[in-house]
Amino acid sequence: MAIISEHHVFLSEDANVGLQTRLKDAITRAIWDGRFAAGDRLPATRALARHLGISRITVSLAYDSLLATGYIVSVARSGYFVASDAPTRIEGVAPLGAALVDHVDWQARLGPMPAALGAQANPPDWRRYKYPFIFGEPDVSRFPVDDWRDCVRRALGKRHFEQIAFDARDRDDPFLLEQIVRRSVSGRGVAAAVDEVLVTAGAQNALWLMVQVLFPKRRGVVAMEDPGYPEMRNLLRFHGLTIHPIPVDREGMKVAEIPDGVDAVFTTPSHQAPTGATMSMARRKALLERAEQDDFVVIEDDYDYEMAYASPALPALKSLDQRGRVAYVGSFSKSIFPGLRLGYLNADPRVIDQARAIRTLNERHPPGLTQKTVAYFLSEGHYNSHSRRMRMRMARRNEVLREALARHGLTPALKRATGGTTLWLRGPVDMIDTEVVTALREKSVLVEAGSAFYAGPDAPRNRLRLGFATIETALIADGVALIAEAIAELG
Known part of the structure; x- marks a missing residue:
């Protein structure tokens, strides 16, 4: 009432x-x-x-x-x-x-609806499925809620309340900027200054800001991975940019196939979205050499770098960049929890100034309480401890998932993964991924159709992405048995 x-x-x-x-x-x-x-x-x-x-x-x-x-x-x-x-x-x-x-003819005024969330998006009712092999949702049962609550209390203390209550205009929380520089990008080998970092409403917001910065006139030519992150492709299409899809293999984006004349390249080198491939050091160096040779910039989406567990993580592209050509996008939404909607952009100070000015046009700055809380979560070591526990858990789930797939004769596209929270599955040649996805939902199993990640209509139809951040380890084997059964029934 x-x-x-x-x-x-x-x-x-x-x-x-x-x-x-x-x-x-x-x-x-x-x-x-x-x-x-x-x-x-x-x-x-x-x-x-x-x-x-x-x-x-x-x-x-x-x-x-x-x-x-x-x-x-x-x-x-x-x-x-x-x-x-x-x-x-x-x-x-x-x-x-x-x-x-008569009502206003809004359809005529608005034009076509932008493709916001692609076919790979998780259904709103994903929690009711017993076997959710999905990406992007947290294992909330393992989150250190008490530590987080303590950080919220400290952020709300008298010494900070005035700062978080007042309008910060276009400024970010200096404590958070310091922590990002000292404890986040530094872990990727990047030596950054606070004037090279902008706090954003998640990685997606950082990517959107970079598109605004680079293409204010909505004209340009870009390259991105294929298969690749659908929301990135939708964003580029919405801005009218010409997109060159670049194939990937077990070493990541095939740099040699980037055509001449591109203005920017968007890539996910740590764990390629969606295949999980890690870009080799040779490819990283080749990409930076091409960027210098052809005068384009690189936007590095390092969305899941904390989950490097099978081998030491390779340094970020940004750490290898000597000419300021790389804009680095980081996110706390995956490593803490997605509802947080907090990330950051690390780039040349002039890029950051431009992005900050554009940010003020739609949100001014992310919420002050959220920024201060995350700053404490980082400074007190809770973030590193939580990430370490998650890496161990994801390593175990990755192992269990691969063993279960092997028992049913199913083959991951990558024989060995360096980390991440998903596995790219290559099914039989005659498999149709969307049919498998539909059939599995009847069995309370959620998987993602691989074709949703490709740019063109001729995408392979025998790929599935299996996420394992959300599903309990004990349920993986039974879930894989149902996946194998559905593939066999539809074969």
């Missing part, structure tokens, strides 16, 4: 209709629209009359009329409440006091 404020009641300005009728119609319409819900308490007659500048008897008469028609009920010494069986929508009639008018 909510208490409806008198400030939420609005009278029409139709002078041809009496005040009592206008007030009754205003409350009726609010109930129809769902703004006033069953059980909500209406304003007291005196307070509403004073707010609207009308007599109290007018309000009382309007309430009496609503009582008579069953829209509200009266409770002795408590007031008036929206009835539990009051209508919540208009059925076949126009709004009271309003003439029938």
